[in-house]
Amino acid sequence: MTPASPTGIPAVAVVGIGADGWEGLPAASRAALAEADVLIGGPRQLELLPAAECPGERVPWPSPLRPAVPGLLAAHAGRRVAVLASGDPMFYGIGRALSEEVGAAALHVLPHPSSVSLACARLGWPVEDTEVVTLVGRPAARLAAALHDGRHVLVLSANADTPAEVAALLREHGFGPSRLCVLAQLGAEGESSYEGIADTWSHAPGDALNVVAVECRRSPDALRLGVVPGLPDAAYESDGQLTKRYVRAATLAALAPAPGELLWDVGGGSGSIAVEWLRAHPSCRAVTIEKNPVRAERITRNADRLGVPGLRVVTGAAPAALAGLPTPDAVFIGGGLTAPGLLDAGWDALPPGGRLVANTVTLESEALLTEWYRRHGGELVRLAVAQAVPVGGFTGWRQAMPVTQWSVTKPLTTAPTTAAPITAATAAAPTTVPAQAQSSRHRTAGVDDR
Numbered sequence: 001m002t003p004a005s006p007t008g009i010p011a012v013a014v015v016g017i018g019a020d021g022w023e024g025l026p027a028a029s030r031a032a033l034a035e036a037d038v039l040i041g042g043p044r045q046l047e048l049l050p051a052a053e054c055p056g057e058r059v060p061w062p063s064p065l066r067p068a069v070p071g072l073l074a075a076h077a078g079r080r081v082a083v084l085a086s087g088d089p090m091f092y093g094i095g096r097a098l099s100e101e102v103g104a105a106a107l108h109v110l111p112h113p114s115s116v117s118l119a120c121a122r123l124g125w126p127v128e129d130t131e132v133v134t135l136v137g138r139p140a141a142r143l144a145a146a147l148h149d150g151r152h153v154l155v156l157s158a159n160a161d162t163p164a165e166v167a168a169l170l171r172e173h174g175f176g177p178s179r180l181c182v183l184a185q186l187g188a189e190g191e192s193s194y195e196g197i198a199d200t201w202s203h204a205p206g207d208a209l210n211v212v213a214v215e216c217r218r219s220p221d222a223l224r225l226g227v228v229p230g231l232p233d234a235a236y237e238s239d240g241q242l243t244k245r246y247v248r249a250a251t252l253a254a255l256a257p258a259p260g261e262l263l264w265d266v267g268g269g270s271g272s273i274a275v276e277w278l279r280a281h282p283s284c285r286a287v288t289i290e291k292n293p294v295r296a297e298r299i300t301r302n303a304d305r306l307g308v309p310g311l312r313v314v315t316g317a318a319p320a321a322l323a324g325l326p327t328p329d330a331v332f333i334g335g336g337l338t339a340p341g342l343l344d345a346g347w348d349a350l351p352p353g354g355r356l357v358a359n360t361v362t363l364e365s366e367a368l369l370t371e372w373y374r375r376h377g378g379e380l381v382r383l384a385v386a387q388a389v390p391v392g393g394f395t396g397w398r399q400a401m402p403v404t405q406w407s408v409t410k411p412l413t414t415a416p417t418t419a420a421p422i423t424a425a426t427a428a429a430p431t432t433v434p435a436q437a438q439s440s441r442h443r444t445a446g447v448d449d450r
Contacts (some may be wrong), residue, residue, distance in 0.1 A: 012073070013082040014089045014098060016112030019188035019209060021048035029110045033084075038076045041084030044209075049084075056082070069097050072430070087114035092134045092156060116154055118186040119211050125152050132156065138309075140165045144278055145307025147175050147216055148227070155212040160205035166212050167201035173305075174222025184210040225306070229253070229276045236302050241269035242296060243334055246385045247359065247403050252276055254357045254379075254407040255330045259283045264328040266318045266346065267335025271299030273312065277330075278308035285310070287325055291317040291336075319345035327351060333358040337365040343372060350410045357407040369406040377406025 013032040018024050025033075033039065033049060036056040046058050059076075062068045073081070088111040089095030094111055120127045131146045134156040143166065146153050155166055163182045170178050176199035184207035194203060204334055220226070225231055230249030243251060251273060255263065257280040265274035268288035277286050282367045288311060290296045296315040301302055303311035314321050319342045331346040346356055356378075360366055373380040382404050386397040 011081070011102060011106040012098060012108070014081075014085055014095050014107055014109045015082055015089050016085050016089050016093075016114075017045055017048060018087060018108060018112045018118075018189070019185045021188075022053070024052055024112070024187060026110075029112070032110060033082050035080060036082035037079040038081045039084065040072065040076075040081065042086075045084040045086070047430075056080075056114060065094070066097055069101050071428065073098075073102065088117075089110050091116065092132075092136070113187070114210050115156065115183075115186050119154055119183050119213060122151075122183060122186070123213055125154075125213075128181035129434055130154055131160065135162055135165075139304070140169055141304040141309040142307060143169055144173055144305065145282075147173055147218075147225075147307075149216055149218040149224075151216045153214040153216060155214065156206075157210045157212055160208040160210070163203065163210065163212050164201065164205065166214065167196075167198040167260065170214070174219045175216055176219055177217035179215040179217070182206065182210050183213065185358075186211070209328065227279075229280070231272075231276060231306070235306060236270045236272055236275075237298055237305075238270040239295070241297070241335075243269065243272050243359065244385070244400065246274055247383050248276065250383055251332065251357055251359060252280070254405065255332055255355055257284050257330070260285075261329035262286065262326060264289065264322070264325065264331045264346065264349070266322070266331065266333045266342070268299050268313070269295060269334060271302045271313075273332050273334060274299075274311055275303055275306050275308055277303070278303070278311055279306065285312075287312045287319050287328075289314045289316060289321050291315070291321070318342055322346075325349075328354065330355040330357070337368055343368070347376075347410070352410055353413040354410045355407065356410070357405065359403050359405050361401045366404045369404060373406050373408075376408050377393040378406060380404070380406050 012037065015029045015032055033054050038059060039046060039049065039054060039056045040059045041061065044059050046060060046276045082182045083094060083098065085095060087093065090111065091114050098107055116132055117127060120130055129152065131151055131153045132397060133143050133153060135142065135158045136156055137158065143155060155162065157163065161201050163180065167180060170176060178198045179195060180198060180201065181193055181195040185191045196203060223232060223234060225235060229252035230245050233245050235244060251393055255277065257263065257277045257283045260283045263274060263277045263286040265286060265288040268274060268290035271288050274286040276290040278284050288299055290313065293315050296313050299313050303309055318336060318339065322345050328349055331350060333342065333346055336342055337358060350356060358369055360369060369380065382402050384402040386399045386400065388395050
């Protein structure tokens with residue numbers, strides 16, 4: 001990790017600019033822009049620079065922006081380049097793309113107060129207690145995951161229509177009583193604001209340069225969704241193919257999502273495992289594989305409704321549908337375990353340290369998992385849940401089908417093996433294992449074999 005140097009002549013100067021334009025820039029930012037041979041930015045940002053002080057060639061960003069970055073920088077190699085960014089370039093700005101393209105050491109970043117800092121200053125909200133959701137180039141459904149009663153949320157708007165879209169989404173998710181405040185042209189002479197309640201929002205679109213502040217208030221009859229795995233089953237649209245709440249919570253605990261990690265959810269059903277993996281952290285990624293096209297569409301709807309529209313849905317049968325997918329950090333198999341080669345494909349795809357979790361309710365698949373457990377260790381558990389239900393004038397327990405779950409972490413080093421592939425047929429067949437080998441395998445599996 002090498003920090004960017006604040007001195008010298010960098011390959012690219014990245015200058016944050018606010019709605020107050022040239023007049024609001026400090027001396028260092030003005031100097032970087034004045035000395036640049038090439039000025040790259042959005043049309044609105046370029047218009048804020050006086051031609052007399054900034055004589056460099058002006059190049060507006062093309063659309064889409066991100067794919068154009070490498071070619072644009074290459075076209076001006078050897079020249080002093082300054083890139084304009086809104087507010088703080090490293091906070092949901094172009095700074096990230098530039099850093100990934102040329103490296104931090106090649107950048108000289110000169111930040112300006114971000115719209116988030118300015119909005120929190122106007123509202124009296126502590127920045128560290130405020131959730132920030134950007135809808136610039138992203139679907140409005142992302143906001144749903146940030147909605148919790150009493151929370152403050154700042155939405156970075158895509159355009160003038162964003163406030164109305166936010167109000168509509170709040171109503172749809174049971175947050176109609178929430179208060180919205182739209183702050184436009186923050187820091188400029190024409191700064192303005194207006195507010196209202198989501199349930200009765202009727203404001204016409206205003207300035208395109210705005211942020212939306214939301215004081216979240218949940219309707220009393222709205223379904224409450226927490227931040228930990230195990231959302232209510234009612235949160236999902238389902239045809240019955242759903243990993244139920246308590247088993248789902250145990251499954252996510254075994255999968256152990258961490259920031260930036262990728263999950264393969266094989267046999268998606270209603271998509272609940274992938275959805276709650278994504279809700280664990282904004283940087284988590286997931287691909288769900290579902291062979292039924294109707295269910296695949298339902299998974300997409302569930303992901304949108306629960307605030308994770310980035311879920312990738314692959315319609316197809318595993319293991320064939322796994323070909324070409326990016327390497328996972330964890331694999332969950334919730335259906336189709338007896339499909340030839342499925343467990344092998346999931347295991348082989350994992351890097352050392354990756355996790356595999358498989359659930360089943362059938363004896364055939366349980367036999368398969370038992371054999372994999374015997375060979376690879378891990379944890380083999382049976383999850384049984386009973387719920388109290390009316391029985392005439394009394395109350396009794398209704399037992400759900402028990403779920404057998406195998407979870408394992410792939411070793412950092414794997415010894416070569418000549419063992420035959422494990423299939424449903426071979427797993428069900430009796431085997432004879434030498435006593436010494438049995439003892440070794442049982443210890444690996446965490447079983448006291450005395």
